[in-house]
Amino acid sequence: MESDEELAGRVARGDESAVEELVGRYSLSLAHLIDRHTGGNDVEDLYQETWIRALGAIDSFDKQRKFSSWIFRIAVNLCRDWYRRRQVRPQSTEDSELVATGHDRSASLDARSLLDRLPVEQREAVVLRYYHDLSEAEMAEVMGVAQGTIKSRLHAALVKLQTYTREGGENS
Amino acid sequence: MTYREPTERELRRRLTRDLEEATQPGAERLARMLAPTTLAVDDVTMARRVVAALRPELARRAAVDLRRQVLVRVVVAAVPLPFVIAYAGYVLRALYAPVAVMLSPDVAGYVAAVHIMLLTLLFGATYAVIPMMLARRAYDGAVTSTA
Numbered sequence: 570m571e572s573d574e575e576l577a578g579r580v581a582r583g584d585e586s587a588v589e590e591l592v593g594r595y596s597l598s599l600a601h602l603i604d605r606h607t608g609g610n611d612v613e614d615l616y617q618e619t620w621i622r623a624l625g626a627i628d629s630f631d632k633q634r635k636f637s638s639w640i641f642r643i644a645v646n647l648c649r650d651w652y653r654r655r656q657v658r659p660q661s662t663e664d665s666e667l668v669a670t671g672h673d674r675s676a677s678l679d680a681r682s683l684l685d686r687l688p689v690e691q692r693e694a695v696v697l698r699y700y701h702d703l704s705e706a707e708m709a710e711v712m713g714v715a716q717g718t719i720k721s722r723l724h725a726a727l728v729k730l731q732t733y734t735r736e737g738g739e740n741s
Numbered sequence: 742m743t744y745r746e747p748t749e750r751e752l753r754r755r756l757t758r759d760l761e762e763a764t765q766p767g768a769e770r771l772a773r774m775l776a777p778t779t780l781a782v783d784d785v786t787m788a789r790r791v792v793a794a795l796r797p798e799l800a801r802r803a804a805v806d807l808r809r810q811v812l813v814r815v816v817v818a819a820v821p822l823p824f825v826i827a828y829a830g831y832v833l834r835a836l837y838a839p840v841a842v843m844l845s846p847d848v849a850g851y852v853a854a855v856h857i858m859l860l861t862l863l864f865g866a867t868y869a870v871i872p873m874m875l876a877r878r879a880y881d882g883a884v885t886s887t888a
Contacts, residue, residue: 583803585796592791596784598744604782613787620791624798679774699755700747700777723759731767734774 573636581627592620595637598701599644605696606648608685615651619644638710641701645693645711652689683733691726698723746777807879811872818871822864829860 571579571587573594579587603615622643630639684692690712697703697711709716747755753772760768833856841849 580799581802582806583799583801585792585799585803588795588799589792592788594743596788600782600784600787601744601746609781612782613790616787617791617794620795621798624795680776683774695775698759699752699775701744702747702751702755727756727760727771730771730775734767734770 574632574634577627577630577636578632580624581630588624591636595640599640602641602644602696602701603648605681605684605700606645606689606693607651608681610655611651615644615647618647622647634710635707638707641697641703641711642713645697646713648693649689683730686733687726687729691722691729694719694722695726695730749773749776752776803879807872807875810875814871814875815868818868825864833857 571590573591576587576591580591599619600612600616603619604612607615619640623640626643630636684695687695693712694708697708698705703711705716705719708719712719714722749772752775753768756768756772756775833853836856837849837853840852844852
């Protein structure tokens with residue numbers, strides 16, 4: 570099977586089948602990353618913009634680097650721009666269109682509301698680390714910060730999440 | 742890379758990995774709260790739309806790549822051309838001398854001109870085949886990928 574980096578080379582030469590393969594490989598992970606990052610807002614627009622930007626910049630992609638980190642970084646930067654442009658909090662959990670499977674609906678709402686309460690950088694760190702299982706080095710590349718910053722953001726996020734879950738437990 | 746949503750158990754394991762020992766008992770509850778759900782994103786449709794949106798840019802890139810390939814191959818193929826022309830000229834001169842003895846100068850000139858035109862046609866056709874073969878290969882590739 571061709572690697573992502575080899576496919577990226579073919580994409581740069583305008584090979585449509587390579588694009589289809591690459592988009593197929595990342596469709597779910599990118600869509601979920603954006604969805605969790607923006608709280609379900611403008612997911613399709615940001616998803617499409619991610620690929621358009623990626624294709625526009627594919628000539629500058631260094632094949633020695635991981636394609637996954639590169640495309641995630643584009644998506645994360647677009648999500649950050651989206652926050653700056655909109656300057657809004659993600660939609661409330663009551664409006665979100667979650668479909669819970671395997672867990673009850675309240676549990677799914679809890680997950681989103683918990684993430685929504687975190688600052689953007691910390692939410693980003695939690696999503697990449699726990700939902701996408703990225704290493705700290707990969708996260709540093711995606712988020713464009715030092716590994717030490719990743720550690721501190723994760724730590725702060727986990728402390729906050731634990732406080733929120735304790736609060737939730739006490740209130741219920 | 743095949744992505745799939747982590748299970749609650751995987752989430753707990755990942756959380757436990759990062760949580761300090763004193764706070765680890767909270768990992769289970771946290772994992773339960775963060776447990777992945779199926780989000781309402783139709784990634785298949787989105788992927789299809791993305792490919793459609795990228796098509797014009799891909800076509801532009803493919804055209805640029807084809808032009809670049811044609812140029813490279815024509816340049817490489819043109820390298821021996823001066824030697825071939827010099828050799829053809831030598832052969833023509835060698836043939837013209839005996840023909841000019843046997844025929845009138847006008848007819849000999851006509852034969853030489855026809856010979857030069859045939860050679861030009863042959864060279865032209867040879868170089869024209871290069872872009873045609875590349876375009877054919879690109880077309881075959883596109884047909885195979887859509888099949």
